[in-house]
Amino acid sequence: MPSAELRDSVRPGTRSPDHPAEPLRTLDGLFSRAARRHPRAVAVREGPYTLSYGKADTLSAQLATALLGTEVQLGDPVVVHCADHRQAxxxxxxxxxxxxxxxPVPRDLSPGQTRRIAAVSGAETVLCGRATREAWDHAGCRRRLLLDDPELWKRLGARSVDRALPRSAPAEPAYLLTAEDAGDRSSGHLVDHRAWHLAMAARSEEIGPAGRAVAVSEHPVGPAALSAMWWAFGSGSTLLAQPGGLVAGLDGTVAVFESAEYTHVLDTLARELRPPRPRMVVLVGAPCGPEVVARHVEILPETALRAEFAPGGSVLPWAVSMYRSGQSTPIGGSPVVGAAPGVRLSVRGVLGEDLRAGQAGEVCARGRTLPFDVIGDHSAPGGGGTLLRSGFSGRRNPDGGVELTGPARRTPPGERLVDR
Structure with missing residues (x-):
């Protein structure tokens, strides 16, 4: 069963499973619509392997039926720990x-990390492969389904798909995104389908659809991969997984990286005689410093750069900065960000008070395109419309931008930030 904290955070069902509501506003509904329109279109290309929209939709319905057979209930957490993007x-x-x-959890985890993820989520079921199954031997999860086991798919293919599917709904949680702090404590952000849909739609509205392909070099289900895949699928395009890093063939595409990863990518590109020229680079995660922007402009002067600040292991952006070809770039200093669509940024003191321009505190946010609750972090407020904490200190500028100045001073363990 889910942990008590997760169970309390999950929103009550808004409809009967026999009457799905607004399926196109759920992530799986969005994907299924693309699969019906273009079943043979490639959803994922990973090295020499591909997976079409139609095949992915069919296989996932068979696997969902198996999950119902293992008594997965509405709102139950299920760990996804896969070695490749197609399985994921x-x-x-x-x-x-x-x-x-x-x-979703990354491929390489220590036993302690898997135990903490299992504890904070309360998950009893793990979807994994042979390469990742051992990580859950002592995590307390009772059920493990190996997605690279041919016998599993033979059994699933012989069964009829459950007529209750799909059971998702826009206002119900789609993801629990976990993160660890410096003290090895795990917490998780709950994100519903609607928030994810709105965030990706806002990105497309601001910079256009994803185009023919969105490329990632990150492991499956990492922040960059999650951000890239749902933007790609919302545009009916292909997730181009490049596990070895950027290679030829990316000209004209969009590439998505975690901010911390991009410095190493730029180092690699600088050594190439003819580096690939993506149409745009999107960064997610930590703040993008002026030095990274300057290096990007030096190496990829014709490629637009969009930096999305998404702290705490999250994916959906709190703030966005855009740098286009020919635009002047910041010189030195700390990153300055502006709120993403649907997000309200604030700078808070240690007691949760909203600080004035120029005063330093912790950067916080709330909004309809962000997680709706946090579990496992007892210094964070709970409840609907959660005020989320970034872990970064900053100050608001007179023009409304927020300057990120470094790690935040956190409230002592056991004390909660009061939302005032």
């Missing part, structure tokens, strides 16, 4: 179709 896509779609909550 099918797993995530299946969890959503079954009405569960995806708990």
């Amino acid at each position: 896509l099918v797993a995530q779609l299946a969890v959503m179709k079954a009405g569960g909550v995806c708990v």
